[in-house]
Amino acid sequence: MDFTITPEIEDYRQRIAQFVARELLPLEADRANYDAHENIKVDVLNQMRARAKAEGLWCLQLQKETGGQGLGKVGMAVCYEEMNRSIFGPVVFNSAAPDDGNMQVLEKVGTDKQKAEWLQPIVRGHVRSAFVMTEPAPGSGSDPAGMMLTTAKKQGDSYVVRGRKWFITGAEDSDHFILIARTSDDPRKGLSAFLHRKDTPGFRIERRIPIMGPEEHGGHCEVVYEDMVIPAENLLMNEGDGLKLTQIRLGPARLTHCMRWLGLSKRCVEIASEYAQNRFAFGERLSQRESVQMMIGDLAMQIEIGRLLVMKAAWELDRGGFARKEVSMAKVHVANLLHKAADTAIQINGARGYSKDTPLEWIYRYARQARLVDGADEVHKMVLHRNVEKEGRDFWKWDAGA
């Protein structure tokens, strides 16, 4: 086992770290740079995106021929963590959800024509994209294969879509949509994936759902399909491959969430440590108190456990595996870690932690979604249990290689 990173990855890491420290942390500290939904203002974002592009720090997740940097998942794990030291980081480098996962899946499964038409505008930063799967009850949430109610019925060379979806991140500002809808009752091959634009007749955004945390650009929307017609050439993969496409998209997308969340968790420790070193109470620095040392030491350890889980999954994906178990374990651990890191850092910062003078309260509110999005903790643990039942003691087997 070799945990050394290549000089190329280290070079990207250093340049991203410098960009974040030089450009983004000062912006993040000034409320004037925030939009009404507590994200980076679009005009400021566009300036920063132009700089990130000019410095060759754009779309690390994509192949060079697609317009990216070709870093692979291990390289991304190193760099995403670094970029999310700032809450503004991922969107500046075009590595924020949901564009990040949408670009990766389009690069992997799109035809050349689909890549030119649907992927390239996102890569260039000209449009945003959304992934449309979840439905309000009684439709599909944790169980898309079993419960999806939105239908796409074949009529000649087209499909006619009817249904309602919600929590669609970025929908209000997106132009390209990847929609998952039911095309048959087959339990494995019943769903299909489609591409459509925002202005397609029959599609509308019903509302931007108010949420407890800060919002991605375009919010989280409830959307309605009323006999929207999609040409068959806008099928992604083949009819019946919707569940497969979802799995191809969500594995890496869940892992990149973890990579970013590790960066945010480290930032929480950074702010907590700095305060503990400089704040006195009862004649001592807070950092001299064993109880405070235990809190920060424990977080540091939990972050390292998260990094090892993420790196193992990244390594497995880079060598062509699916890393399903590894991604599930990383997702559950890091989602809970992020919540704990923000909570602990607020506690150590006292009243300051509860204020908007640091990003801790932002991270705390944001963190609560981590245990729900892309599979709730309980669903991932259910999947892990299935694996334990199936594999027994082999669940933990080492790959002995050739």
Ligand SMILES: Cc1cc2nc3c(=O)[nH]c(=O)nc-3n(C[C@H](O)[C@H](O)[C@H](O)COP(=O)(O)OP(=O)(O)OC[C@H]3O[C@@H](n4cnc5c(N)ncnc54)[C@H](O)[C@@H]3O)c2cc1C
């Ligand atoms: C901020 C945010 C952004 C999102 N963005 C998108 C998006 O862009 N596109 C999209 O399609 N969706 C999106 N979602 C939806 C997200 O993927 C779903 O919330 C998630 O899949 C869970 O579905 P659900 O909310 O319907 O929960 P439900 O299926 O209603 O489950 C509710 C709860 O039941 C429990 N539960 C469920 N299954 C089990 C089980 N097997 N065993 C034990 N307990 C269980 C869990 O605690 C779960 O939290 C987003 C959600 C949020 C909060």
